[in-house]
Amino acid sequence: MKIKKYVFAYDFYDTRSIYPFYKNIINKTNGKSYINNETYEFDDLARTLHVVNYINPYYTIIIKRKTSLRALKFKQTNGFMAQLRDFTSIEQYISANMGSKSRTKIRGYLRKLESCFNISYKMHYGKISRKEYDFLFVIFKRFLVRRFNQRGDNHEAFSRWDFIQKTTYKMILDKTASLFVIYNEDQPIDICLNYHHQNVIDNAIRSYDIDYSKFRLGYIDIYKQLEWCFENEVEIFDLSIGDFDYKRKWCNVVYEFENHILYDETNYLKMISAHLLLTFYLLKGYLKDRNVHLFYQKIRNLLKAKEKPGVNPDNGSTDLELLENLPQIENITPIDFLDEKYINLRKPIHDFQYSYSEHSKNLSVYKVNNQDTIFYVKGLNKVMKISIKST
Structure with missing residues (x-):
């Protein structure tokens, strides 16, 4: 049969x-x-x-x-969705569905992110250049690969990724899909693929730069997308399949x-x-x-872990140490930590920013001369030494 x-x-x-x-x-x-x-x-x-x-x-x-x-x-x-019909704003929605402590935390996440970086939010819906689209999809897949390598797992979308990438551009222009992006300057740090049907949004695939993990980007992108929903008369924001804590926190319908x-x-x-x-x-x-x-x-996860253990995406670990001052200036050289060869530094630097509310414009990063594994980060108020240990 x-x-x-x-x-x-x-x-x-x-x-x-x-x-x-x-x-x-x-x-x-x-x-x-x-x-x-x-x-x-x-x-x-x-x-x-x-x-x-x-x-x-x-x-x-x-x-x-x-x-x-x-x-x-x-x-x-089970599936999970935010039913928005009975509300007029994101603030009214979260006030009705979250406790005051949760609401305070979410607002704190927003303030923290925006106080440390030059952040902007963009819903690419109805209009996007081909160049920007192709750029975003390269970054989007990189986010997913890096995150799921960290977990020792594969995202279900990888099996149909070529189809998704091929079809989504026209769907964005036709307003049946969108890419929501959080940018730090002009660099994407969080990307969500949504599908649109009439007054419904299906939040299909979402990922973020794990170097910013302390900043709770997943909470912030949902907040900002719900904000967009209210501005554009969307009644259902569907987070669909998968029972996760963040869905239970944000959704008012199971x-x-x-x-x-x-x-x-x-x-x-x-x-x-x-x-x-x-x-x-x-x-x-x-x-x-x-x-x-x-x-x-x-049992399946145990067997999978033996076959393919989780991978540290930074290919090494770090030791961090707070200092009062930088070492003598003749022993160190300033570097651009956004250069790809310094990718291992990004997460500890962003963690430093999160912990001490340091804006990226006030950061200076130095490399110890004749050393490839020791670096210093100086903000307005704090100095941190980073030692990279290879695995």
Whole structure:
């Protein structure tokens, strides 16, 4: 029995196409339809069981009437979204959904970042130069690779990265996608790929420069994107699949994805197969609800760790020491730590900025003469020695 699987949460946003057995996708929040006017050979569809996973709850899916395909529907897997309809501003939203301590922290993250760098925020939506687009995608992938190397893992988007990069430029121009970017000067430090459908944003892929990890860029990019949503009448900001603390903090709705198993109701073998498949998925969900999957996941992660341990993206570790003063000036030489050969220095320098609220314009960085592993960072108020230890 042939089974074909689909992931609605990816395919609909990535391609804006509707599966051949669906007639219409209705947005429940505004009643607007997205209609499939294509015609297909029914016999080709009927030969296969079609399993459609991860249908967002704010869409109603209409199956084509002139076929004998029918759907078994079931719900599994949580998704997370910010439902913005009842609010008028980001401040009103976070006041209703976060405690005062969390709100204070988020505002503190914003102030800290903006006090240490020349920060700007840009939603590339409807307009972007090809040069800037290509530049951002190079940086975007670099962020993801570096972060997931650190974790000893792979991002699911890598398997379809070429397709995403090829199609997203036109989608941005057509206003069906966007790139949200946080810039330090003209350098991206946080990038998010969003898909847009009517009044919905799907926050699809997000990453940041891990050298800025202390600055909580993930919190800041969500804050700024929600701010944009209110300014542009977006009602749903969907963080989708994956149960993470930051999603529970930012989202006011936890939902279950709907799934469909479509089969030819005139074929009893396919009907029985569809119900057996449904039983399998329900049993799988039952075991997951009782955390049986965590044992399997733990074993899998242990095996994966043996095969591919996490990698320090800086290829070394650092010793840090606060000093009262710089050493004698004739023993050190000023350097540009933004030069690629000094990439190992960036995280400790940014950590230094975070800890002592030092703006980058006030920093001076020096290398010890005849030494490749000892450096000094001088701010307005503090001096730090950095010793690089190779691995």
